[in-house]
Amino acid sequence: MNRQSRFIISVLAFGYAFLYIPLVLVIVYSFNDSSIATVWGGFSTRWYGELLRNDQILDAALLSLRIALTSATMATVLGTMAGLALARFRRFRGRTLFSGMITSPMVMPEVITGLSLLLLFVTLQQLTGWPGQRGFGTITIAHTTFSMAYVAIIVQSRLMAMDESLEEAAMDLGGHPLRVIFDITLPLIAPAMIAGWLLAFTLSLDDLVIASFVSGPGSSTLPMYIFSKVKLGVSPDINALATLIILFISIGVLLSWLVARRRV
Amino acid sequence: MKDFIRIRGLSKKFGNFLAVDNVDLDIERGELFSILGGSGCGKTTLLRMLAGFELPTSGTIEIDGVDVTNQPPYERHVNMMFQSYAVFPHMTVEKNIGYGLRKERMPRPEIAKRVDEMLELVQLQELRSRKPDQLSGGQRQRVALARALIKQPKVLLLDEPLAALDKKLRERTQFELMNIQDELGITFVVVTHDQEEAMTLSSRIAVMDRGQFRQIGTPKEIYEFPSNRFVAEFIGTINTFRGHVAAKEEDSISVDSSEAGVTLTALGKQLVEEGQEIEIAIRPEKIFISKEKPDDGDAVCLPGVVDDLGYRGNRSLYRIRLESGKIVQVSSQNRRRSVTRFLEWDDRVWISWRPRSAVVLLD
Numbered sequence: 186m187n188r189q190s191r192f193i194i195s196v197l198a199f200g201y202a203f204l205y206i207p208l209v210l211v212i213v214y215s216f217n218d219s220s221i222a223t224v225w226g227g228f229s230t231r232w233y234g235e236l237l238r239n240d241q242i243l244d245a246a247l248l249s250l251r252i253a254l255t256s257a258t259m260a261t262v263l264g265t266m267a268g269l270a271l272a273r274f275r276r277f278r279g280r281t282l283f284s285g286m287i288t289s290p291m292v293m294p295e296v297i298t299g300l301s302l303l304l305l306f307v308t309l310q311q312l313t314g315w316p317g318q319r320g321f322g323t324i325t326i327a328h329t330t331f332s333m334a335y336v337a338i339i340v341q342s343r344l345m346a347m348d349e350s351l352e353e354a355a356m357d358l359g360g361h362p363l364r365v366i367f368d369i370t371l372p373l374i375a376p377a378m379i380a381g382w383l384l385a386f387t388l389s390l391d392d393l394v395i396a397s398f399v400s401g402p403g404s405s406t407l408p409m410y411i412f413s414k415v416k417l418g419v420s421p422d423i424n425a426l427a428t429l430i431i432l433f434i435s436i437g438v439l440l441s442w443l444v445a446r447r448r449v
Numbered sequence: 450m451k452d453f454i455r456i457r458g459l460s461k462k463f464g465n466f467l468a469v470d471n472v473d474l475d476i477e478r479g480e481l482f483s484i485l486g487g488s489g490c491g492k493t494t495l496l497r498m499l500a501g502f503e504l505p506t507s508g509t510i511e512i513d514g515v516d517v518t519n520q521p522p523y524e525r526h527v528n529m530m531f532q533s534y535a536v537f538p539h540m541t542v543e544k545n546i547g548y549g550l551r552k553e554r555m556p557r558p559e560i561a562k563r564v565d566e567m568l569e570l571v572q573l574q575e576l577r578s579r580k581p582d583q584l585s586g587g588q589r590q591r592v593a594l595a596r597a598l599i600k601q602p603k604v605l606l607l608d609e610p611l612a613a614l615d616k617k618l619r620e621r622t623q624f625e626l627m628n629i630q631d632e633l634g635i636t637f638v639v640v641t642h643d644q645e646e647a648m649t650l651s652s653r654i655a656v657m658d659r660g661q662f663r664q665i666g667t668p669k670e671i672y673e674f675p676s677n678r679f680v681a682e683f684i685g686t687i688n689t690f691r692g693h694v695a696a697k698e699e700d701s702i703s704v705d706s707s708e709a710g711v712t713l714t715a716l717g718k719q720l721v722e723e724g725q726e727i728e729i730a731i732r733p734e735k736i737f738i739s740k741e742k743p744d745d746g747d748a749v750c751l752p753g754v755v756d757d758l759g760y761r762g763n764r765s766l767y768r769i770r771l772e773s774g775k776i777v778q779v780s781s782q783n784r785r786r787s788v789t790r791f792l793e794w795d796d797r798v799w800i801s802w803r804p805r806s807a808v809v810l811l812d
Contacts, residue, residue, distance in 0.1 A: 350535040351538075353535070356523050357500060357501075357597075358548050360523055361523055362523075
């Protein structure tokens, strides 16, 4: 092994260490017997047991999952439609405005998005009586608004790279434009839609700031719950929870990788 | 006989750019018609209007007596083979070929039968269940062809059908296309920038430039009797001599050309007047080259020096410098097998041609 490759390998090792040592520490400490999260007191799985008995955590996790599933699905439907409009209809009135409006949630500070959505929901409630109470519905809508931007961008870039004559060929062979979308366009952008869905799902699961603004009493998402607990000091059952989330996400990433590989 | 495709006053504007400029065209049933031109000449736009992907700014298109000008592509009995082939990547060869019939809601057994026929026609029976990414470029081209032919269209449009193939395959495919066209009797309209391809394939060619046709005719007419300078220079190589009409006779004219250094004669009744500036054009292979002045009273003979020469196997190319400094290209067949050169650089030679080989160009 020559000098250069040794250098490259050590840089690589350092990079991976920087990224993954914190995660490994969380996993290791989740098996810590001590009730002080930062002091090692021997191996134990008792915090996993504690976790399962903690209804608050389970409720929060369930709420987060429901929100993530719903908002990711809605974002994928709306984002795909927006991406199609941007990539396939070159000229229409207000196109520039539309394209700017689609991408703006990505650059807008989350605090602003959260605040403005809260104001919207409060005003709506005063005017129409809906939403009667903030929680699952409002958080789902909020998450859909910002994550559909990501789906739209992913779908649009996939469509840009796709040969437009594929759709023209289908039309030429007698496919009505609407049929062509289902026959040709959607199957070919499916990988992008899956990637967009996964991203929207992760973004929703991860979001703390916007959810804090638009949630109401008694409806805490998992990140909100974790954050509020950590304010009182890191407790070991949070480590166990984090480990489970890491496991869950790793399996998800692996699955999506397998799906993507088979598609190509 | 009534024309099968009738295009009248067809124009297409993109913003301020006039891609197709008031074009008239008639194509007969069963023809293999080529539209030939450089990039940006409007040939693809014209084809896309025939397919229905672009709506004309003005003008009409009639196919088999039906005005299709405003018909969408999925209602026209016209199919297209795309330059990129546009084979659906998520469908097998069979599914690709059968797509058009499935959209017609034809019964399944019927579709299967027709797909089989098409697979046989393009010789892809063994590859029927492959996906396009497991096919070579030539095989994808056949899938695209079969897919476009299965609906038995009135007209098949082909956009640069052979451009993506390598040279050997291109030559073979050319003849296959011609055979298939002959067998099925479907009218083919081919768009190409490749003049050799157009010459080999077509029954007639339209040469297009800046949105207009410069000449429409059989390959022979286009090559041997180009009607203007653009066509003469676009198809093959040609030498031109600028000059003034010195005398006009019953069926020939004499032209004084300082470039040639002599008076040139050209045959044929020409719509020219004395003193008019015209060009005499002559193809390189129509010129003879010899070391002695040829003993032929009618021939046009010019002395010159070999400026450059190139050996191409079947023929040799010469660049002859005349006394005026004008370079003339000459191409001659290498009929004899020999390792020594017939001519060397700076040899003094005579070039000559028969007056009726020359073409008079007015613009």
